[in-house]
Amino acid sequence: MNSQEFNRNNSGAEMFMAGAVVGAVLGAVIGMLISPNTGEENRRQVVKAAKRGRELAEDLYEEAEERASHLREDFEDYAHEAEKNLRPLKKQAEKYASHALDVAEDKIKETKKKYFTGVKM
Numbered sequence: 001m002n003s004q005e006f007n008r009n010n011s012g013a014e015m016f017m018a019g020a021v022v023g024a025v026l027g028a029v030i031g032m033l034i035s036p037n038t039g040e041e042n043r044r045q046v047v048k049a050a051k052r053g054r055e056l057a058e059d060l061y062e063e064a065e066e067r068a069s070h071l072r073e074d075f076e077d078y079a080h081e082a083e084k085n086l087r088p089l090k091k092q093a094e095k096y097a098s099h100a101l102d103v104a105e106d107k108i109k110e111t112k113k114k115y116f117t118g119v120k121m
Contacts, residue, residue: 017060024049024053028046031045
């Protein structure tokens with residue numbers, strides 16, 4: 001999943017949550033305004049709806065927490081795999097760099113020997 005897909009998925013989830021909350025609130029208000037029930041009965045229904053809303057929010061929070069946990073685990077797996085795959089390349093790069101340094105030092109010695117033999121510095 002690339003970063004654009006990740007951002008699109010998060011944006012959709014956020015929009016869904018916002019829509020769900022706004023829809024629930026508007027539905028409750030409209031329901032109370034057109035309800036033939038008494039005020040006391042409406043209050044009981046509001047309390048009941050608030051409890052359901054709280055339970056829904058708790059469920060959504062738990063689901064989001066679980067998804068975040070899975071994403072963290074996936075990221076850790078990818079990072080571990082990348083480190084494992086890059087380890088041999090790092091060793092090879094260090095080997096080449098060490099060899100290049102040895103060759104450069106030899107060339108410097110040869111050049112000094114060739115051009116500065118007998119010259120006092």
